[in-house]
Structures are given as C-alpha cells and as structure tokens.
Amino acid sequence: MQSRTQCSSTTARTTVVAALQLNKHIEVLAQKHGNKHTKDDTMEYTELADYPLPTGQLSTWQFTDDASQWSEDERSLSINHEDHLREVLRTEKNNAEQGLPSVSEDWIGGAFVIHQPLHTDAFREALTTWFSCHEAYRTTAVANDRDDATTTFTRYTLGSSAVDVSRNDFGVYHDDQLLRHEIHRHFAQHVNGIGWPHVTVATIEPETSEAAQEFTVIFAADHAVMDAYTQLFTIAELRELYAAAVDKREPALPPAGSYVDFCAGERAVTESASARERAVEEWKEFLTGTDGHLAPPVFPLPIRSGAESGSATPADQHRAQHSLSQWLLNEKDIAELGKRAKANGGSTKSALLTALKLALTELSPVSSARYIMPMHTRHEPKYMLSAGWFVGLMPVDDPLNGASSFTDAFSDTVQATKRHRDLSVYPYAAVSDALHINEPPRFVISYVDTRFVPGADTWGIEIAFSVAL
The missing domain is CATH 3.30.559.10 (Chloramphenicol acetyltransferase-like domain)
Structure with a gap:
C-alpha cells in the first residue's frame, strides 16, 4: 500500500504547494527507491466523483x-x-x-x-x-x-x-x-x-x-x-x-x-464529574486564543477559491474542488519512513505530522502546528470490527521550538501527539457545550493507515468517500 494525503475544503493551488513542501520534508526520513506509483492494490480516500x-x-x-x-x-x-x-x-x-x-x-x-x-x-x-x-x-x-x-x-x-x-x-x-x-x-x-x-x-x-x-x-x-x-x-x-x-x-x-452498547458506556463516561472537569479544563486551555476568545484553531494558510475572490473565470470556478488527493510515497518509501520513525521513538503517523508541521511553519507565519485530531475509541477487542461511530477528538499543539533538524522536530511531535491522547474518550460535543462554543472544529487532521485494515491485501482500486462532513 502507498501513502496518500488528502486536504478538504482548500483550493487546489494552496494544497498542492503544501503537499510539495510536505513531500520535501518527508524525504528527510524516507529514502527514494525509484519506484513509480501504480494503481494496483491501492485505496483511494477521495470523493465519489x-x-x-x-x-x-x-x-x-x-x-x-x-x-x-x-x-x-x-x-x-x-x-x-x-x-x-x-x-x-x-x-x-x-x-x-x-x-x-x-x-x-x-x-x-x-x-x-x-x-x-x-x-x-x-x-x-x-x-x-x-x-x-x-x-x-x-x-x-x-x-x-x-x-x-x-x-x-x-x-x-x-x-x-x-x-x-x-x-x-x-x-x-x-x-x-x-x-x-x-x-x-x-x-x-x-x-x-x-x-x-x-x-x-x-x-x-x-x-x-x-x-x-x-x-x-x-x-x-x-x-x-x-x-x-x-x-x-x-x-x-x-x-x-x-x-x-x-x-x-x-x-x-x-x-x-x-455499537449501541458502546454508546451507553460512552454516556456513562460523560457523567463522571472528575473526567468532565479535567476534559473541560484542558480543552479550555487549548482553545483560548491570545485575545482570550474561545475558538477552535484555524488553518494557517488562506482558504479562498478564485470564485470567492472574484478573480476566477467561469472555467476556473468549474475546476474548484472540495478536496485534492496527492500521492507522496510508494510502498517501499512508506516502509522506510516507518522504520526510521520507529528507530527515533515514534511512528509513521508522527513522521507525517512532523512533515506537515514543518510545511505549515515554512509556508505561514505560525510557529506551532495547532489542530484537532480525530482518534478512534475502539479500545475493547470486541469493537474492533463493529460498525459505528467510534471517534473522539484530541487537541494538538505542536510548536517548532527552533528545531534545527527533522529529528528534533520529530521528537516534539511525538510528545505533542501523546500529551492529550486520553482526552479523545471524552466527547468533544460535551466539552464545547460546557464552554458555550458554537463553532465546529475548523482545522482537523485525520490519519488512517489503511495498510493494516482487514482485507487490505486483497484490495484493487477501491475508494472510501465522504460528503459534507
């Protein structure tokens, strides 16, 4: 299986630039093997269109x-x-x-x-x-x-x-x-x-x-x-x-x-006063901006299509996309990336998030990658192959901290993505309700490693798609 990145609700130009920067930083850890990507045995996570x-x-x-x-x-x-x-x-x-x-x-x-x-x-x-x-x-x-x-x-x-x-x-x-x-x-x-x-x-x-x-x-x-x-x-x-x-x-x-049993158990978690107090306090600290206003973090690059700016021709407007998929690494590259990431105390996910942090801080004025990340809540074996919505959210604040190398930046990302991982079991909707936040999460990074999904070794050209999520 290969690695693919998808960015939703951004213009094609902004996303391609970010993807190219992301690829540049990924190459610091992954060696190139000269393999060309093919569409055999791949999962496309894109739109039905x-x-x-x-x-x-x-x-x-x-x-x-x-x-x-x-x-x-x-x-x-x-x-x-x-x-x-x-x-x-x-x-x-x-x-x-x-x-x-x-x-x-x-x-x-x-x-x-x-x-x-x-x-x-x-x-x-x-x-x-x-x-x-x-x-x-x-x-x-x-x-x-x-x-x-x-x-x-x-x-x-x-x-x-x-x-x-x-x-x-x-x-x-x-x-x-x-x-x-x-x-x-x-x-x-x-x-x-x-x-x-x-x-x-x-x-x-x-x-x-x-x-x-x-x-x-x-x-x-x-x-x-x-x-x-x-x-x-x-x-x-x-x-x-x-x-x-x-x-x-x-x-x-x-x-x-x-999943119906799981829902009842999740509801019981929200009724724990200590769990609620901790979740609300930590989310409040993350969501409080420099002006004291409570709001989810936003994508630090302009998100505006030509149609919105008034500069697009009808043809340009027609080409505006909901999402853009970009191949970054082939099978051998992603295996090498995972191997090196593990040797440095992390994982493939933390390596890709490090590359994204470096791309964002290079392309924008921010000094930290701040976003919200979905995490699965299938923590009991009986739910591993259950249909349902087993998803929680965790806050990530991953500062560059003046890192002079990918490895230095990588270590910070590993820690940043561990810091609030256990908050994902407490529903974000309950937190936003307690904090009177009406805005939905604006900048969300979701990571799904399809290589280890049951049946992945038999895939042909398949897609998973979503609309208006």
Missing part, C-alpha cells in the same frame, strides 16, 4: 423493516450521535425556512469491485447478514419534539432477523455522468440521520462483455452509524459475505460487538 465507475445496469438495494419488530431501547445515544441529530434537525429547519428540499448531503461510504457475477439472491443474503451482524444498522432515534436545541431522543431497535432487502433496477446507463448523478440523487434522498434505514447500497453490472464476471458495489451511510474504519473494513466484509452466500457456507467473519 473521482472514482472510475463503469457504465451498465444500475440497481439499488433498499433495506426494509418489519414494523412490528421495532422496540423502544433504553440504551442511551452517544454524545456524538445526539449532537449529529441536532445538527440534522437544524439543517432541515433552515432548509424548510428557505423553501429548500429536505435532502441530506451528509453521508460517507465506499466503492469497490466484487470479482464474481452478480446473483440477486446471494447479494440479498449478503446484505441481510450484514445488517444482522451490526446492531448499529438496525437502530434509529426519534426526536421527542422539533426543537433542535433542546429536544431529547428515544432510541428504537430492530431484532437481528427483522430486516429484508429489495432490489430496484434503474436500467442500463451508457453515460457515466448520468449514472453518477442518479447514484448521488439516490444517496441524498435515502440516507439521513433521522429516517431509517441509515444505510443504502447500489450496484453496477458493467455493460462490456469482458467485465461481465464482476460488478461494482457502492455503499453509503449516515455518519452516525459509520466512521472511517467502518468504511474500510466493510469492503472485505461484504466480499466475504457475498462469497459465502454464493458458496452456500458460513461466512468466515469474527463476531462484532454492539
């Missing part, structure tokens, strides 16, 4: 419930989930006031190829088993009133055998842009945080005879039930479930713990 979808027969697969099987569930929502639902209600209210349709653009998912023909019954069985394995996909929350600021929520859950799957054929598409539009429209209409199901799936059977022995799967979910790690292991999971259904055998998958 960038994935090379085939034309062909488009079908969607909708999850249906037995309405009599829903039961009220006393287990609490996680703080993340509750905060997310309040934002969904807020958006729906704003859209209604402006006369806009109530559709969701807040979903994440992935796309990959299964190298077997598509058999309807087998794929239905695979998807039904998928939902049976993960309670996160069989639960929902209902707002007890429509006041997005104060409403409480009641959880309802379905039994493991109460979900069925129906196939809906949309016909054969010969134009890939029309195909993308239809998939995007379907996801926007059928995935949201309020109405169940919170997951949907589409398939494409290629129209070319050479590709008749495979099909493309695209899945999308509301963020409340799927995080980045869930996105990634879902690929191997669905492949195995489908292969097992075709072969009429039991799938070779380990049991997965319940």
Whole structure:
C-alpha cells in the first residue's frame, strides 16, 4: 500500500504547494527507491466523483423493516450521535425556512469491485447478514419534539432477523455522468440521520462483455452509524459475505460487538464529574486564543477559491474542488519512513505530522502546528470490527521550538501527539457545550493507515468517500 494525503475544503493551488513542501520534508526520513506509483492494490480516500465507475445496469438495494419488530431501547445515544441529530434537525429547519428540499448531503461510504457475477439472491443474503451482524444498522432515534436545541431522543431497535432487502433496477446507463448523478440523487434522498434505514447500497453490472464476471458495489451511510474504519473494513466484509452466500457456507467473519452498547458506556463516561472537569479544563486551555476568545484553531494558510475572490473565470470556478488527493510515497518509501520513525521513538503517523508541521511553519507565519485530531475509541477487542461511530477528538499543539533538524522536530511531535491522547474518550460535543462554543472544529487532521485494515491485501482500486462532513 502507498501513502496518500488528502486536504478538504482548500483550493487546489494552496494544497498542492503544501503537499510539495510536505513531500520535501518527508524525504528527510524516507529514502527514494525509484519506484513509480501504480494503481494496483491501492485505496483511494477521495470523493465519489473521482472514482472510475463503469457504465451498465444500475440497481439499488433498499433495506426494509418489519414494523412490528421495532422496540423502544433504553440504551442511551452517544454524545456524538445526539449532537449529529441536532445538527440534522437544524439543517432541515433552515432548509424548510428557505423553501429548500429536505435532502441530506451528509453521508460517507465506499466503492469497490466484487470479482464474481452478480446473483440477486446471494447479494440479498449478503446484505441481510450484514445488517444482522451490526446492531448499529438496525437502530434509529426519534426526536421527542422539533426543537433542535433542546429536544431529547428515544432510541428504537430492530431484532437481528427483522430486516429484508429489495432490489430496484434503474436500467442500463451508457453515460457515466448520468449514472453518477442518479447514484448521488439516490444517496441524498435515502440516507439521513433521522429516517431509517441509515444505510443504502447500489450496484453496477458493467455493460462490456469482458467485465461481465464482476460488478461494482457502492455503499453509503449516515455518519452516525459509520466512521472511517467502518468504511474500510466493510469492503472485505461484504466480499466475504457475498462469497459465502454464493458458496452456500458460513461466512468466515469474527463476531462484532454492539455499537449501541458502546454508546451507553460512552454516556456513562460523560457523567463522571472528575473526567468532565479535567476534559473541560484542558480543552479550555487549548482553545483560548491570545485575545482570550474561545475558538477552535484555524488553518494557517488562506482558504479562498478564485470564485470567492472574484478573480476566477467561469472555467476556473468549474475546476474548484472540495478536496485534492496527492500521492507522496510508494510502498517501499512508506516502509522506510516507518522504520526510521520507529528507530527515533515514534511512528509513521508522527513522521507525517512532523512533515506537515514543518510545511505549515515554512509556508505561514505560525510557529506551532495547532489542530484537532480525530482518534478512534475502539479500545475493547470486541469493537474492533463493529460498525459505528467510534471517534473522539484530541487537541494538538505542536510548536517548532527552533528545531534545527527533522529529528528534533520529530521528537516534539511525538510528545505533542501523546500529551492529550486520553482526552479523545471524552466527547468533544460535551466539552464545547460546557464552554458555550458554537463553532465546529475548523482545522482537523485525520490519519488512517489503511495498510493494516482487514482485507487490505486483497484490495484493487477501491475508494472510501465522504460528503459534507
């Protein structure tokens, strides 16, 4: 596997310059081996629009419930989930006031190829088993009133055998842009945080005879039930479930713990007065600016497209991007980087963050890389392959401290990323509520090492994508 960097919500020019600087600093630790990057066995973490979808027969697969099987569930929502639902209600209210349709653009998912023909019954069985394995996909929350600021929520859950799957054929598409539009429209209409199901799936059977022995799967979910790690292991999971259904055998998958149980445990953490006091105090210290104002750190370079500045031509405006992906290192390079980082007391992640710190301090007037970093909260083995939103946030303040070498800067980064790691178990939404901070995190750096995700050794050209997160 290779290493790829992605920057969201920045202009292409700013991001490319930063990526080039980042690559320059990475080379201090990683030796070049002259290997050219290829797209074999790679994971693209980018947008669905960038994935090379085939034309062909488009079908969607909708999850249906037995309405009599829903039961009220006393287990609490996680703080993340509750905060997310309040934002969904807020958006729906704003859209209604402006006369806009109530559709969701807040979903994440992935796309990959299964190298077997598509058999309807087998794929239905695979998807039904998928939902049976993960309670996160069989639960929902209902707002007890429509006041997005104060409403409480009641959880309802379905039994493991109460979900069925129906196939809906949309016909054969010969134009890939029309195909993308239809998939995007379907996801926007059928995935949201309020109405169940919170997951949907589409398939494409290629129209070319050479590709008749495979099909493309695209899945999308509301963020409340799927995080980045869930996105990634879902690929191997669905492949195995489908292969097992075709072969009429039991799938070779380990049991997965319940995300709903995890949510109840996380809620208990927030009720600890000592944990709350410490988390609020440390976050307050980090978020307090030089002017005394409490606010999340911002990206230290200009974030402005040509369209916003009024200098862009229509063609320039059309090229504006939500995100930009840039390859930095190939397989041997990233292995060498990890080896040297470990020898210096850190990891591949801390080496990449050091390079980013050096790039930021070189390109901007700041003397410290200050950002918020998502961290997984799958600290119990039973949750390692559970679908859900197992994510907390930690603050990072990584000063340059006059470092004269990459190694010196690296040591500081290792310490900076360890300092507040345990704060990630305390939900940031509870902290921001306690501190009366309404601004969401502005500068967030997320690191996901896909090389060690189950099934990574079998990947072809896959993507994990996100929209409006």
